[in-house]
Amino acid sequence: MKFSIFLNPQIPGSGYAAEENAKAKRPIGRDTESYQRLLHEVREIAVHADRIGFDALMMTEHHFHSEGMEFSVNPLMFLTDLAARTERILLAPLGMVLPAWDPIRAAEDVALLDQFCKGRLRLGVARGYQNRWMNVLGQRWHAAAARSDGSASDTRNFDVFGEVLKIMKMAWTQETLRYKSDVLEYEVPYPYEGIEGWPAQDWTRTFGAPGELDDEGRVRAVSVCPRPYQNPYPELWQPFTISDRSVIRAAQEDILPWMFTPNPDDHAAKAKLYQEESARQGREYKLGEHTGILKIVGIADTTEEAINTFGRSIPKDFAAFFGPFGYLEVLRKKEDEKHKPISPEKGDAKRMNDVEMALFGTPDDVKRGIQRMLDRMPDLEWFGLYMQGQQGVLPLDTVKRNLELFATKVIPEFQ
Secondary structure (H helix, E strand, C coil), rough: CCCCCCCECCCCCHHHHHHHHHHHHHHHHHHHHHHHHHHHHHHHHHHHHHHHHHCCEEEECCCCCCCCCCCCHHHHHHHHHHHCCCCCEEEEEEEEEECCCCCCHHHHHHHHHHHCCCCEEEEEECCCCCCCHHHCCCCHHHHCCCCCCCHHHHHHHHHHHHHHHHHHHHHHHCCCCCECCCCCCCCEEECCCCCCCCHHHHHHHHHHCCCEEEEEEEEEEECCCCCCCCCCCCEECCCCCCCCCHHHHHHCCCCCCEECCCHHHHHHHHHHHHHHHHHCCCCCCCCCCCCEEEEEEEECCHHHHHHHHHHHCCCCCCCCHHHHHHHHHCCCCCCCCCCCCCHHHCCCHHHHHHHHCEEEEEEHHHHHHHHHHHHHHHCCCCEEEECCCCCCCCHHHHHHHHHHHHHHHHHHCCC
């Protein structure tokens, strides 16, 4: 099994753990000194993770977070900075929200980063579920935030995501690209009949890709450069794949799904669905192979100490921000009333530990939690440490020590 950390970067001094400071600097997301502290912490964590043996570092994409949480507006650019500071660790946006991107610009930027890091890139792709920013940045494609409810708006987002990814793959794998998208109303070239009056025709005919120009000198196709370092392109990942429709789409596209399903049985059921659909596409995976799971991890000498150290910093921010998006549902127990939402009061660290959204405890406790996953899915490929409530909230030394304990006391048991 391989191990990754998932950073949802948080500006130090933001959130309820630093409520007075966060209010005094409101909006802290536009405070340069605070943002420089975030950059320092993330860089330190990346170099540390690279040195102590983690296999990958993943980072989300979100915008307009004036409050200071989920502060990663351009993971490709951020990971470019980290690529220059690390040597072996894989780097992955998790994920790049495709309905907010132009497909050719996205393909170019991905290829550039893959070239910069010489193939250490894994590309997470996502649909985008937060309407505050997705509705703004997705407006060119008339794509609003994903709702996973089967509505017309959700279907539009789903279709745009698939079409942008399709064009990106074409840009990476074809020497020249000529395509007319009815989904996006997007033409390559534009106009699709050809671009008149390209001045450097002799230059392009001599050195450019065959087929770029027609006999009349019109631009009839474009060559998207550079190509990715990896052939044909970086392995594709997808974050927080929960709905059956997303699991099936991931299997059809051979995308590795990272699942936020804490219960081992629930994760095994999703992994089984992925395995079966992959088989229908001609790809034979073992149960859990080519999938990943995310959990919060906090290690100490005792479970009580771990909950006190790591659990205190998580619940209030998690409930206040993620709760309205429905993420408290991952804390549901069998005895909870079926049709009653999970209240923020129930979103404490103990419940997170009880339902295995988090693994708080000694190294042996954490190992037993991972083993419970492997008992159901012996070939689970990836385990990710979701660092919610750690970077940006706890002292940096505490965060780094937690990662080091995991790397030295836990990882060797599963390699």
